[in-house]
Amino acid sequence: MLGWEFPPFKSGGLGTYLLGFTKALSSLNTKITFIMPYTGKSIKYDFIDIIQANGVEFFGVSSKLTPYITLPVESKYKRSIDVIYGWHFFDEVRYYNNRAIEIGSKIDCDIIHCHDWMTYSAGIALKRVLKKPLVVTIHSTEYDRTGNLFPNTEIMHIERLGLLEADAIITVSEYEKRQLVDRYGINPNKITVIYNAIDLDKYKRMNIEKMFNDKIVLYVGRLTIQKGVEFFIDAAKKVLEKNKNVRFVIVGTGDQMPYLMQKSVDLEIADRIHFVGFESDVSKYYSIADVFVMPSVSEPFGLTALEALACEVPVIISKQSGVSEVIRNCLKIDFWDVNGLANKILALLSYKPLNEELKERAKAEILRYRNWNDVAKDCLNVYYSVAR
């Protein structure tokens, strides 16, 4: 299996996904060897062999891969601002893939499984060398990541090659499947939708005292154009016009952070908007929130919505998301509909029975929801369908 992050080294949902998924998969008698970029630290789990593709042999630097070009990963701490992606970045992708091919070609396996485009070149090569079927999982496409604005053609090219070469494709929603068919011209018959699961032990409501009486409206996620955070801020402005006693909390970092901060200053609501930065333990924020909003422009799945629900927070999610296909007890908006979003936030803050009914129903719904074992089983079925 090839991927570009694994907990504790992660920037987004993929790491969370891989941990839950591989653990469940290994419990179903599957041996997994995972090749990922070099992190500088050792990662050890008893259910998976993790090999870090050390780039030292080539460049003397560890790989700093992330699929989100726009996101300076670990930005504040490790990356100096003068290191800019660009050709540099694509080179790193290439080096990682070359190393992955070298390592992978010595591994005896039945299936090659790649997660997201940065691993596709290696996946395609390994398919040829090992003569084993290639399965790829699409967690997001370049269209999603760029919010449909200026997608990078080179990345799209790699994505398309991987999709064409794959013997089977897994997407995390029907929404994403449609993207692959419509935008990449992929045969829908080889795409299987396997919805993400959630680890309910990890996300639970905690008993935390709020430091103020104001209501809290929460956003959790990267601050990138894909996530539609600016619509969240526009809606905040409208909400505050009707109700002053609300605070908007934004958890996460990303390249849009300066822009979003400036925007909240320009709208004169900066005192009501709290940028928290990156936070590995988000449960405590969910636990003090009155409303959770996921305004994504294009969201293949949207695990944060499930996390919020597990912590008993009513959620408002954009219709342009995969999670909106599986969750019924929530409010849905079009990402651009700022008035609609503000209306729903105000309704949730003003009409208590709505808040309670949603919480209660959603809790029951999330308890019935699938776990990682279900995901692993579905995935095994895909493996069997292409295994030689």
Add this chain to the structure above:
Amino acid sequence: MKKICLYFQVHQPMRIGNYSFFDIGSGKSYFDEDKNKAYLERVVRKCYEPTNNLILELINKTDGLLKVNFSITGTLIEQLEFYSPRTIESFAALVESGCAELFSETYYHSLSFLISEREFREQVKLHRKKIKSVFGVKPKIFRNTEAVYNNDIAKIVAKLGFKGAITEGSERILGWRSPNYLYKAKGENLMLLLRNYRLSDDVAFRFSERNWVEYPLTADKYASWIAATQGDCVNIFMDYETFGEHQWPETGIFEFLRYLPLEILKYKDCEFSCASSLIKKLEPKDEIDVPHFLSWADIDRDLSAWIENKIQLHAFNEIRALEGKIKRNKDPKLLHNWRLLQTSDHFYYMCTKWFADGDVHKYFNPYETPYDAYINYLNAISDLKMRLGASAEQQAHTH
């Protein structure tokens, strides 16, 4: 002679438009004229017009042997008067033929019996007055919203002078008894006609269901079932919109209706009957005791489609709490708006019983989720409260 009683409920609510939190206090109307007009024109085109024409044609063809019963809500009559007076005329033609009887109900198709007895009586009287002025007849049979019924309602209805009422022929109230006889309300001089829900739902719900073993349902087959039914009467009650709207023309529903009367009349011991002549001719077999609310909706046959979950309860309590204020205020426009907001459909849209029955709800629901319905409704109520406050203030100034 076995009496076949066909009864059709004819109703459209006044649907609430997109009413945002930001519209509260803006003076914007709660009801979306364009949307209501569009819905109405569609249902007129797909159902009322063709079905009325067909029934009139069949009345003539059978020399008046076909008898039908309708109840038409005040909210629908108002909209028809405005957008499609032709449809009023075609209902009037059916009434004039002497073969169609009109029932009475609450003007606003409301759950007003849960608001107060006073409000319930007022709405029934309003409807009676409307039917009298539009169709020139005085209904003798009462049909409460969605056939909701219990002993208390029976008492009020009898006091209002009605001779009979209809409700669901549920095992819960019947026990071992059959719905195919005339009954009497417990302790009241009020006859009860009970819906044969199996035969009714065969048409209303199952007609076009392909995995139903009896598919396709033909007029002769259905007539043979009716003929084989034991009892004094067979009460087939359903929404009028079954024809052409719930069951599309492509399902063959109009052909079914076209041949059904002729097929039934082939059986010498079957005849159609209007409800009030039926209760005159038949003897009630027993008294029916209904201490708890009964309705014809969903599998639960109770009030849970409208008033069960927290949001429904809250929304209903909000509207109920306004009665005193609204009536003291005496502004007819506010009163009318308040009553239009009582229409049961608004609460039906907030139902969260998603699965099984939820599918039917989804079909009739203009909202994406019940929560959206609730938000819209509460925004409108919040505005109504503001208007009420402003109007009271104004009145205080002028007096």
